[in-house]
Amino acid sequence: MIDLMARCLPLIRHRVLLVGLVAGLLAAAPAYAEQLNVAVAANFFGTLQKLAPKYQQANGNELLISSGSSGQFYTQIREGAPFDVLLSADTDRPKQLEAEGLTVPGSRFTYATGTLVLWSPKADVVDRDGKILRSGGYRMIGIAEPRNAPYGAAAQQVLTALGLWDKLHQDRKLAVGENINQAWQFAATGNVDVAFVALSQVSTDGVITGSSWLPPQSMYTPIDQDAVILARTSKRATAESFLNWLRKDPQAIATIKAAGYHVGQ
Amino acid sequence: MSAGFYSPDDLVALWISLKLASTTAVLLLLLCTPLAWWLAMTRSRLRVLGEAMTALPLVLPPTVLGFYLLLFLGPHGWGGRLMLRLGMQPLAFSFGGLVVGSMLYSLPFVIQPLQGAFQGVGVRALEVAATLRASPLDRFFTVAVPLARRGFITGSVLAFAHTLGEFGVVLMLGGNIPGRTQTASIAIFNHVEAFDYAAAQRLSATLLLACFALLLLVYGANRRAGAIAAHP
Numbered sequence: 001m002i003d004l005m006a007r008c009l010p011l012i013r014h015r016v017l018l019v020g021l022v023a024g025l026l027a028a029a030p031a032y033a034e035q036l037n038v039a040v041a042a043n044f045f046g047t048l049q050k051l052a053p054k055y056q057q058a059n060g061n062e063l064l065i066s067s068g069s070s071g072q073f074y075t076q077i078r079e080g081a082p083f084d085v086l087l088s089a090d091t092d093r094p095k096q097l098e099a100e101g102l103t104v105p106g107s108r109f110t111y112a113t114g115t116l117v118l119w120s121p122k123a124d125v126v127d128r129d130g131k132i133l134r135s136g137g138y139r140m141i142g143i144a145e146p147r148n149a150p151y152g153a154a155a156q157q158v159l160t161a162l163g164l165w166d167k168l169h170q171d172r173k174l175a176v177g178e179n180i181n182q183a184w185q186f187a188a189t190g191n192v193d194v195a196f197v198a199l200s201q202v203s204t205d206g207v208i209t210g211s212s213w214l215p216p217q218s219m220y221t222p223i224d225q226d227a228v229i230l231a232r233t234s235k236r237a238t239a240e241s242f243l244n245w246l247r248k249d250p251q252a253i254a255t256i257k258a259a260g261y262h263v264g265q
Numbered sequence: 266m267s268a269g270f271y272s273p274d275d276l277v278a279l280w281i282s283l284k285l286a287s288t289t290a291v292l293l294l295l296l297c298t299p300l301a302w303w304l305a306m307t308r309s310r311l312r313v314l315g316e317a318m319t320a321l322p323l324v325l326p327p328t329v330l331g332f333y334l335l336l337f338l339g340p341h342g343w344g345g346r347l348m349l350r351l352g353m354q355p356l357a358f359s360f361g362g363l364v365v366g367s368m369l370y371s372l373p374f375v376i377q378p379l380q381g382a383f384q385g386v387g388v389r390a391l392e393v394a395a396t397l398r399a400s401p402l403d404r405f406f407t408v409a410v411p412l413a414r415r416g417f418i419t420g421s422v423l424a425f426a427h428t429l430g431e432f433g434v435v436l437m438l439g440g441n442i443p444g445r446t447q448t449a450s451i452a453i454f455n456h457v458e459a460f461d462y463a464a465a466q467r468l469s470a471t472l473l474l475a476c477f478a479l480l481l482l483v484y485g486a487n488r489r490a491g492a493i494a495a496h497p
Contacts, residue, residue, distance in 0.1 A: 037442065046459045066441040067455050075332070079339030081358050081440045181458055201460075 033060045034238045037082055039073045040065055041089030043151075043180055043198055044112065044225065047259040048087065054251055061238055069179060071148060077102060077230060084233040085242065087111060087225065090150045094226040104236060107229035111246055112261035114223035115199035116154045121188055121210040130213035132194065133162060141168065142175045142186035142195030151180040154220040155196035161219045198223075199260035206258065225261075275468055277444050278452035282472075285360070285448060286428040289367040293375045293424045294417070296368070301379035301416075302405070319376045322369055331437025334366050338438070358440045363448075366434040371427045375420035382416020383409060415487050422483040426476045 040048045045067040052063040066083065068076075073086055074093040078100070088094045091110070097103050118133070120126045125137075132138060144152030159165040168174050175192050177183040180201070187195035202208050227246065229239045246252050253263050271279070304315055322330060338344045338357045345355035356362035386409050394404045410417070432450045439446030441455070449468055456465035 039440075042458045045455070049459060064443050066443070066447075067458050068436070068441055072437065076335065076358070076437070076440050079335050079341065079357055080345075080355060082442070083440070 033062065034235055035062045035064050036084045036235060036238055036242055037064050037066065038085045038087065038242075039077070039081070039083040040067055040087040041070045041073075041225065042067050043089055043114070043200060044087055047112075047200065047256060047261075050255055050259070051246070051252060054255065055242065055245055058249070058251075059241060059245065061242065063242070069148075080232065082232070083230055084235055084239045085227065085229055087227045089114075089225055091224050091226045094228045097228060097230075102231050104229040104231055104233070104239075107240070107243065108226050109243070109247060110224045110264075111227040111243075112225045112256050112263060114151060114154075114225060114261060115217075116151060116158065116215055116220060116223065117197055117199045117202060117208070118194055118213040118215065119184075119187060119197050119202050119208070119210060120194045120212070121190075123211050126194055126211040126213050128213060130215060132213075133159070133164060138173075138193035140173050140175045140192040142177060142183045142192040142197075144177050144180040144183045144196070146176075149179050150223045150225075151183070151196065151198050152176070154223055157220040158196070158215045201260075203260040270467065271471075272464065274443055274447075275449070275452055275464065278447050278449045279468070279471065281360070281445075281447065282429055282449040285363055285367060286425045288364050289371060289428045290375075290421045290424040292364065293368055293371060294421055297372070297375040297379055297420065301376050302383055302409075304376070304380045305383035316380075320373050322371075323373045327370060327431065327433025328437055330370060331366065331434040334362075334369070334434065334438050338362055338365065357438060358442065358446060360446065363435055363439050363446055366438045367428045367431055370431055370434050371424045374423040374427050378419040378423065379413065379416045382413035382419075385416075386412045418486050419483055422479050426479050429472060429476060 038048065045065070048063070048065055052065065056062055070089045070093045073081070073083070073088070074097065077083060077086065077097060086094065086097070094103065094108050098105075098108055118126055118130055126132055133141075143155040146152040146156040156165060159168060175183075175186050175195075177186055180198050183195045184197045184201045186192045187197065199208075199214070202210065202212065227243055229236065229243065233239050247264075256263050300315075300319070304312055304319075335357055336342050338348075338355055340346070340349065340355050340357075342355075345357065348355050356365055390408055390412065391404050394408045399407065430450060431448070432454065435446065435448050435451055436454070439448075439451070441447055441451050447455075449472055453465050453468045453472075456462070456468065
């Protein structure tokens, strides 16, 4: 036991040194820099990771990003989760939090609107008009769970508008993923031939890999994603500055658009 | 291994996992030793109830466990309100909360090997020690504990490894906050969500190798402990 402790002691001393070093660095950081705890829906996580360094460069503040599902964050925020800002995948949860008095009044706005796309990783599978859906040139279609995932609900609306939903459902031709990332994985791994996914998942700088069809926006309710500042924040001014930047900064808007979202209708 | 093999965030996540797993293992050993001893030795009818209750975390889906813990430890739950009344912060979304969650989650993995090991010691050896005028405490520390050492090794390593791989409880109760409650398994989930499969694979391989090495260690140690017990 004593032998073990003797061996651990240098390690402990090393740690004290490290802690001292980190504390020194923190003390040396500019006084105005703050850390914002941002809870972000999984579909926007990659985009926010690209935005964070740009925001930090512009304002000096750092984003501490937690990714998860909007439903999970809703539950956690009600139980006092220490987030300053929520970037949700829908408008329902932010509205619900607003109604419960858990947000800063007037802070809610739509930061991005998602675009639904029927997609295959292979070229020449999905035609430009989406005729493949009627012709039945596929074994299964991947979609996200319509009850929880906004993109799943949109996919259901498109298939219903085409008069295909009931039949596909009956014939068990729908592979339902828990969220939109799972729907994407079904198609990317070849387990389904085509899937309804988010444009943000399959486009890099406006170019879509594989083949795709963009259903007209009139076929589904816009997939608006709302942001709110949470009432428990102690950094309200910083949170407001971040959301303001997200809404108005040309660089931020360009990054969000390049990721496959619409901004500001 | 190059210096940039892990990102700084991943290193922090690994450190949190390591801290969580070792804290949980140590605390569980302290809690479970008397509990397992009681379960092994008692003739009370309450034993069945105790066994069933301590095995429950095996059956409950981790996300359900995490959800109930969140409700219980949050500011509206009993646990959270008690903490507030005592002038402390509720445990949800803190490292302390993760320790509580992990202890519950890994409880059966310590109780069961320990109980089995204590039962294996048998009443006989303890009675012999008693006739030599060893006090109950003496009998426990000088007879039961050394004979049950396989149970202690297995229990502590399983608690450590099981906590290392924990996901659902930590995600729900911790909130996936970098530097505070984001463990390595949550960081893997984040990388997959962000389509960064290379980073996810690096962390996954690390966890896989670490847990495999640990399990090899347990089974190796158990073999030796078994050999010593057979030919002292």
